[in-house]
Amino acid sequence: MNAMKRSVLSVGVVLSMTAAPLKADGLDSLITEYQADQTDLITIRDVPGSLSDLKRKDELFGQWLKRLDDLEFDALLPAARIDWHLLHTHLVEARQSSTLQTIRLAEMDPLVGFLHPLQELLGDRSAKHDLDPEKAAGVLAQVVEDLKALRKKLDPKHPDPALAKPGPVLAVRTAQLLERLGAKLDQWYGFYDGFEPEFGWWMSQPQGALKKEIATTVEFFRKDLAGLKGEPDDPLIGDPIGKQALSDQLAAEMIALSADELLATADKEFAWCEGEMDKAAKAMGCRDRHEALAKVKSQHAAPGGQAAVVQAEAEKVIRFLKDKDLVTIPKLAEETWGVSMVGVAQQKTLPYAAYSRPDIRVAYANESMPHEDKLMSMRGNNAAFLHTVTPHELIPGHHLQGFMASRYSTQRQMFNTPFLAEGWALHWEMLLWDLGYSATPEEKVGALFWRMHRCARVIISLKFHLGEMTPEEMITFLVERVGHEQAGATSEVRRYIGDDYGPLYQAAYMTGGLQLRSLLHELTGPGKLSLREFHDRVLHEGPIPIEMIRVALKGEKLPKDWKPMWKFGNQ
Numbered sequence: 001m002n003a004m005k006r007s008v009l010s011v012g013v014v015l016s017m018t019a020a021p022l023k024a025d026g027l028d029s030l031i032t033e034y035q036a037d038q039t040d041l042i043t044i045r046d047v048p049g050s051l052s053d054l055k056r057k058d059e060l061f062g063q064w065l066k067r068l069d070d071l072e073f074d075a076l077l078p079a080a081r082i083d084w085h086l087l088h089t090h091l092v093e094a095r096q097s098s099t100l101q102t103i104r105l106a107e108m109d110p111l112v113g114f115l116h117p118l119q120e121l122l123g124d125r126s127a128k129h130d131l132d133p134e135k136a137a138g139v140l141a142q143v144v145e146d147l148k149a150l151r152k153k154l155d156p157k158h159p160d161p162a163l164a165k166p167g168p169v170l171a172v173r174t175a176q177l178l179e180r181l182g183a184k185l186d187q188w189y190g191f192y193d194g195f196e197p198e199f200g201w202w203m204s205q206p207q208g209a210l211k212k213e214i215a216t217t218v219e220f221f222r223k224d225l226a227g228l229k230g231e232p233d234d235p236l237i238g239d240p241i242g243k244q245a246l247s248d249q250l251a252a253e254m255i256a257l258s259a260d261e262l263l264a265t266a267d268k269e270f271a272w273c274e275g276e277m278d279k280a281a282k283a284m285g286c287r288d289r290h291e292a293l294a295k296v297k298s299q300h301a302a303p304g305g306q307a308a309v310v311q312a313e314a315e316k317v318i319r320f321l322k323d324k325d326l327v328t329i330p331k332l333a334e335e336t337w338g339v340s341m342v343g344v345a346q347q348k349t350l351p352y353a354a355y356s357r358p359d360i361r362v363a364y365a366n367e368s369m370p371h372e373d374k375l376m377s378m379r380g381n382n383a384a385f386l387h388t389v390t391p392h393e394l395i396p397g398h399h400l401q402g403f404m405a406s407r408y409s410t411q412r413q414m415f416n417t418p419f420l421a422e423g424w425a426l427h428w429e430m431l432l433w434d435l436g437y438s439a440t441p442e443e444k445v446g447a448l449f450w451r452m453h454r455c456a457r458v459i460i461s462l463k464f465h466l467g468e469m470t471p472e473e474m475i476t477f478l479v480e481r482v483g484h485e486q487a488g489a490t491s492e493v494r495r496y497i498g499d500d501y502g503p504l505y506q507a508a509y510m511t512g513g514l515q516l517r518s519l520l521h522e523l524t525g526p527g528k529l530s531l532r533e534f535h536d537r538v539l540h541e542g543p544i545p546i547e548m549i550r551v552a553l554k555g556e557k558l559p560k561d562w563k564p565m566w567k568f569g570n571q
Helices: 012-016 028-042 051-070 078-122 133-153 168-192 199-225 243-252 259-283 289-297 306-324 331-335 371-380 383-393 398-405 410-415 418-434 441-465 471-482 486-496 505-523 531-540 546-554
Strands: 338-341 354-356 359-362
Touching: 028 051, 028 078, 028 410, 051 078, 078 133, 078 168, 078 243, 078 410, 078 546, 133 199, 168 199, 243 259, 243 441, 259 289, 259 441, 259 505, 289 441, 306 338, 306 359, 306 383, 331 398, 354 398, 371 486, 383 398, 383 418, 383 441, 398 418, 398 531, 418 441, 418 505, 418 546, 441 471, 441 486, 441 505, 471 486, 505 531, 505 546, 531 546
Parallel strands: 338 359
Antiparallel strands: 354 359
């Protein structure tokens, strides 16, 4: 769940707060109603950096929390209690996210506080109020002058001592805010231009000038203050959230372990992988795992042959799953996946295979790449790596998972979590290992590389957000401890610390996999569920936190004051 991407309601909130009492046997209608409120508000209250928008959304979260609290909880059936806690946790996290955003905006205020009048102007497109084009033009013109003055105050050659120079993190955050405001300005301008009398006469020049100043200021913050010049050696800059925010987000994901406990678990798993890698290297006749990994990387497809390797691996694992009766594979799910290629530019942040429904997207060398980049791409996407990556992305991994999620417990889509999404695929990597799917030493090296990679993701991403590891140290860890190519490691870290993924996303792979692994050992075996029954039931519960799936599969009846407490262990 990512509360930073959630918003909320409209006039419909008045009606929803006075709706008929909810039936005690399910919360589907309540969740649907909340989603409708959420969709309505995001179309109106969406001005970047607007404190009034954040406040309005927070009001909605509070209203919905009260509505949940007013329900007759004791009358709810077990499934409805799960949904109650899912929505309650979502709302609590949303309020925490609003608080974090407010804190971050306060940190930016000395730099961009002068934007408040512009944000208020861009937030009002209602026909209830007459726009004064002359006054609006004055707002834009003033921001133009304020942006020029800001750059002058921050000029490294003649800095204003009254305004502290922002560090790279704050500089990039400010640039991102300005970019989003520029996009909102375009949308706002298009709403009035040509429709409102006198609007264009007043606004054409100041709008064009402001667009230019925003672009110039964004470039200034990125290049001059953050050092991002578009070169290969540009610094990698992220925005760590700190220990308290990590703790809040773990609670929102219904994870009872702390960040420190997750790090300890990842270290233990990593050590196991290193020991197994040494065994596989010895079986290959190599001196050590580094030599074994280099040998495996040299065994890649020739140009033009990568898609065929993926096709063969996908068919192989499906046969294995059917032979072992491990999970139900609907005929349509087996028919509706494909293969596509990752573009050259995209490989800067996506150096390996990935899933984009319904395709597995395959990264590989392109003829336009420099020679060394071609070799690194080919080595990083070798046959042994694909032996594990393909089932992770397709069947039984993300493709099957997405197919089932669109058909079962669909009211729970809004509660999707990477701990299940990525944990499901990682669980299969571990289970396939246990069942001997990686039969040759080379296949074992490939499988262990990825497992070490998942451990490393926990370690480096959490330490980054705890302020204990820099991006450069993250890259070094991936290269020296895991065995990544330099370009691949750089691409990975660039993605980890960017704003496209939540702070816990990278830790979710291994953590979610271990949760499902523990749950499988708890619920399967003689007199219990078969492996196929277990996997089918997990898929039918929807994309929700794994502790909630555990509650459902065990038939537990949650109390209203329930808190995450499952200390899943290593198996």
